[in-house]
Amino acid sequence: MFDYAHSENTQAYLEHIMAEEKHKIKDFYVLFISDYNIGKKNYSLFFDRHIMDESIVYVEQDEGSINAPSYIVDGDEYAKNEELFYKIRLQSRKRTIEKMAISINFYMVAHNTQESNAILNNDELLENSIEKTKVIIQNETFLGKEETWDNFYVWIRNQLKTLILEEMFLINGIRGIKELSGEELNVTFFELLRFNLSINKSFIRKFSNLVDLYLKEWQRRLINELNNNISAYLQIESVIEQSKTVAENNEAPQLKFISNYAYVLNNVAYHVVREAIYKQNFKIDKEVMWPKYSFVKGNTNGNIQIIPLINDRQDINSAYDNNQQSASNIAQQMSLMDVDVLDILCHLYLQLAKNTEDIVEIELRDILIMRGLRAKLGGDGRRGGFEAKQKEQVINSLKVIQSLWLTIDKTVMYKNNKPIQVEVQGRTFLFKNAMGEEYEVNEETCSKSFTFTVDKVFAKYLTSSKRQMALLPLKAMQYHAARFHLEKKLCRYLSWRWRTQAYKGDYQQLNRVNTLLDACGEEVNDRLPVRTRERLERALDKLAEDKIIADWYYVNWDENIAQGKGWLKYWLNTAIMIDPVHEVKEHYRSIERVKKPVKSITASNDMQTSYQAELVQRIHEVRISQNLTLTSVAEEIEISASYLNKIERGLVAGSPKIQKKILNWLERFD
Template sequence: AKFAEEYLDQKRVKEIAENTKPQTAEALAQWAALHVATNLCGVYAERTRKPFDDDEAFVRCMEQQKELVLDILAEIPDLYDTLHVTIWRHAIAWALEQMEDDHGSETLETLSADTFDDLLNEYIFDKQDFRDSAIHAMNLYAQDLARMILEAIDPARMPLDRLKALIGLGGPQTVDEKQELLDRMLAVPSGAPYFALQEIVATKGFHKEEETPWPVARINRRGARGAAQLRPAAMDEQPFMSPDEVEAWSKIMWRHREQMSALDVDVMDALAAIYLRETRGPNESAAADVDELLAMRGLKPKKGGSGTRGGYTPKQRREVMAALSRIQSIWLDMAEIDVIEETPEGGRRRSRKTVQSRPFVITDRMGQVRLDGYMDVEKFIFKPGAVFAHYLHGPGRQTALLNAKILELDPYREAWEKNIGRYLTSLWRIRARSGRYSDPLRVQTLLERTGYKLTPRRGMWIRERFEKALDVLTDHGIINGWQYDRWNEATTEQRGWFKEWLQATVLIEPPDEI
């Protein structure tokens, strides 16, 4: 399959995917709905110990599931490109294999480029049923979608009356399948500036530079070049401050830098997921509830009773608001980011722009005013700044699926797990086009995402902590499993083993949803 990619015209495949998107979505939704409806009705028959023979209910159930799948497909815009790449890659790989069997590699190497291309096309379109091959690949995708939905709603364990309603036998549906599924996987931006900023915040990557009093972090990645600064939001309205004001604010910004943690990144992801869920255009604002952010982190509100008030504690809410304040203190000065724009002819083109903005901007706050005159914020209205907005809606939209359980991990005790999990999320998004999700990863590459200093003196502890992090990610279903790919355990008995271990590689299997 890797060799077949050399013959794959990615641009042409992308055009085909774009032009056939409605037909592809319809076919995928129809097949996935059939698999889901068949399973639901089968589980219902098994649990009630009665044969299921209501054809009208089955059709209603299937139509219901089809609408659900179409909604889910709308949340995964790159699926069509990935599907078509997979179909063509496998078709080319099969053709190349058959050509080598029939003619031998030595004969093929003597052919001119035109003759080789003609022969390849003959094997792709004449000597295999390309239509059947494409249908088979699409059906496999549909089965994966169906399995993802069924795992999310778990019909074997849900109350029977809910299952009955889901099938359409007991009145209107009471189960929001899509919400249950999306509660497990959150859509977040996947643009280079977003992931770069997440790593900077998680590892406190801001540092001192002579020409500015503000903490600075340089961003130099493919598709994103610039800097992030910690500077007060007040400067947006009042850019010129007195030296005394600059000194006072500078101390606050450096304190923000020290207080940053994986919690701040959790809040960034939660804001992005809420915005993508609630809005349909780049100029819209979204509403977020402070308690909703706490719930997305997996925290449970206290139960009220005996004269005590239930809900989340003031301390928990203050921690979230403090993280929001630190996020609003970030200023992105991107000298160059890759953007995709619509052309007057209706097409798309890639260009580079210079953009400056905050990551997110809070425009309104609502809550209870305390006796001291300060407000306990309960809800707020926000929107992304110009840098992130491009990746959330419109032709430049780029999203990745983040396992919601990453937000539920402890931001202090399980920061390694969060940072590695987020890095894998961005990596899987990049690898989606090739489908090589499980290619080996260097140990050092993963450890660098934790922000921990890699010193040989603490080598054994670092190794144990690293392996524990991957085990925790496996236990939570964030990855399906892992193992060393290129590592000889006997090396640990030798002097300088830590340096060798950093160059070892691991294989990490993504979850089924990815």
């Protein structure tokens, strides 16, 4: 039987031995030398990382800090060069305070969700707030006291002593340690300490995690102390007013941070590339050198080919043979993940590049984080790194993107707001180093980070006077590619549709079922067509649940017809209304044409009395406050969702019988 009392005695004995041995270790200091400089950040991307990593209050553990050179200095040596070593410690202290100032400001932004978009789009404001926060942390909080840092350094030494002695006990046993002389103990201790801090990444990560927990406690204290001050620095109310003024004075949308959304190009060429990948429309033919997909969309026609980059060092003949086989493999293995990576590249390029000649650098982990993946847990239960397989999948998608060759035979673009015919060809994105030289995407060149830019085709659209960019929900990249493939495709199709409708401000255009299925590359299950219907409805419900769409419903659909023969043809030609969420409408409001006011129920005595107008307004207020969809309310009132939508928009008054039903429903919320 396990002797609990004996176990307690053993623990007490081990703690006693540990305390004894700690006292024998000579005084020492550990100095970490890092040239890391936070510099100017792309705050939208930085904030996204914090949100998606669930680490708003997080002192980011960059790999530079783990791999930074460390020096162990004994007490006597430190005393001889105290002024020099103290300066090094001050640099490390300054870096810690700076990272805390950033994370605390981000904490404030995250807790002002309605204003976060405006704040994150004002780099100057954020930088000023961070600078002021650094000053106040240094001058007015506990971190400005020397005693705080002295206690921190004592704690660090104690943690290192415990970790190293525990390891020594495991290697040599308690008896072996106790038999060592004081000098032998110190020699062994410092040898192991130097090894672990310079080479042993597992040890460094474990030690870093302990330090991180200590610093998080500092952050919690700082947030409590600085809450009101930081709110004042951010000047939240004035920022909102400023952003509204800017929006009102601009006809074209600006690239502003919108929480839970990414920006992507919305031209025909970009949309066709995405569609060709997930539909796998490339034709592989012996008579054609490269897999090819030809398209005609409106006034744009051309083709996309898969032509891998040919390495200059390869023999030209063997290169073509090998690359033709590689191109054939790519055409057959394309997947939705490739579209995810394409959209992420587009979003990050639009965020980071100042002009179309810019070469931007991003980390592989940025793509993995934006796809909603989590870093795997380390042995101590904390986040470690991403799996090698996850990184390999991203690199494979980058290879696919590098191989795409786009030819536009004819399209219309705009220069000085005048339409012109354009022919252009090139790749989608070019992978170039800082010297402007193209390189081949592989595990060696993209192991951690990579550099890229746009090629001629997308550059043409970006420099057009009517360049179009669309909001794409981050969920489009984060949904599981197999389980939610239809949801991912619908996100992209609706994103494209809403942006094309934004100019007219008309989001009430109907979508026929067969158009939606075709746009998503979905085929009807001929044997059990009801499964196709159920799958589409389940996907739309999922988008509504995740607040990607506000609501959806069939228009003029009779459920009785679905019970008889021939219902499939009727269903495929049925229209569906899909309403965008408020954030999308608000974002595109600045590019709407000024329209003549529609006759509303409040302005037309023929349509409605003032009493009826109040009734309709009450329906809308209750529905929004209770977070109810048009479909669910319509079912309770026993009318169709499309008819309720017309009532709520003031297009019809509704019969006295229906108005009575509405009143009875509203009474539940009084």
